[in-house]
Amino acid sequence: MIHLIRNKIFPSNTYILTDHNETNCLIIDPGLDESWIYDQIQKINVKPVAILSTHGHFDHIAGVSFLKEKYNDIPFYLHEADIKISRSVNFYMKVAGIDKRIQTPVPDFLFTKDYEKKAIHGFDIDIYNLPGHSYGSCVIRTGANLFSGDIIYKKGLGFNSFPGEDRDKLRDSILKMFTMFPGKFLVLPGHGESEYLQGIKRNNIELVGFLETSLND
Numbered sequence: 001m002i003h004l005i006r007n008k009i010f011p012s013n014t015y016i017l018t019d020h021n022e023t024n025c026l027i028i029d030p031g032l033d034e035s036w037i038y039d040q041i042q043k044i045n046v047k048p049v050a051i052l053s054t055h056g057h058f059d060h061i062a063g064v065s066f067l068k069e070k071y072n073d074i075p076f077y078l079h080e081a082d083i084k085i086s087r088s089v090n091f092y093m094k095v096a097g098i099d100k101r102i103q104t105p106v107p108d109f110l111f112t113k114d115y116e117k118k119a120i121h122g123f124d125i126d127i128y129n130l131p132g133h134s135y136g137s138c139v140i141r142t143g144a145n146l147f148s149g150d151i152i153y154k155k156g157l158g159f160n161s162f163p164g165e166d167r168d169k170l171r172d173s174i175l176k177m178f179t180m181f182p183g184k185f186l187v188l189p190g191h192g193e194s195e196y197l198q199g200i201k202r203n204n205i206e207l208v209g210f211l212e213t214s215l216n217d
Contacts (some may be wrong), residue, residue, distance in 0.1 A: 007059070017142060025044070050076070051064055051067060051068065057089075058090075083136075132168075135164045146197070153191060154204065174207070
């Protein structure tokens with residue numbers, strides 16, 4: 001089962017992916033409301049066994065250190081291409097006008113390839129590095145669910161002028177998603193609402209315009 005936790009300090013989505021027995025869970029993209037995330041996990045009454053971030057921006061890793069401390073130093077996974085960005089989270093929070101500092105998390109395990117299949121405490125996870133929003137941006141797949149980070153949304157685009165952003169690479173990555181995954185797969189983005197891939201392809205007018213304009217450049 002997938003539980004959505006909406007962060008409020010800086011709006012973003014944190015996901016709790018539980019196993020079939022609702023016993024253990026993975027934490028995906030812990031945002032800035034670390035205490036709120038912890039409280040919601042306690043209510044669900046599951047045991048976190050690992051933390052995964054789709055990429056290294058502050059709104060996707062800010063809660064990592066806090067939650068590792070709460071849960072016996074569970075491992076943190078990140079793509080190696082986003083290590084540099086992840087080390088600058090406090091700087092970028094300051095630039096964004098967020099009056100907060102965090103302990104910069106250090107990954108325990110690094111994704112290093114364009115595609116990797118991982119078994120993490122009984123969870124079968126597929127990791128696809130699809131750069132463009134950042135060098136190390138990944139889609140995390142489990143079954144027919146795609147945790148897309150800031151690569152693709154139900155509505156709009158995720159440009160924010162952070163280092164590592166490349167519109168051409170992002171276009172290529174989104175087009176890859178449309179060819180790699182069936183339209184019935186559910187996209188669970190880093191911001192906003194979930195939507196099936198075919199619905200995004202059909203109804204996200206801004207995205208369609210971006211893809212068409214880029215292809216015609």
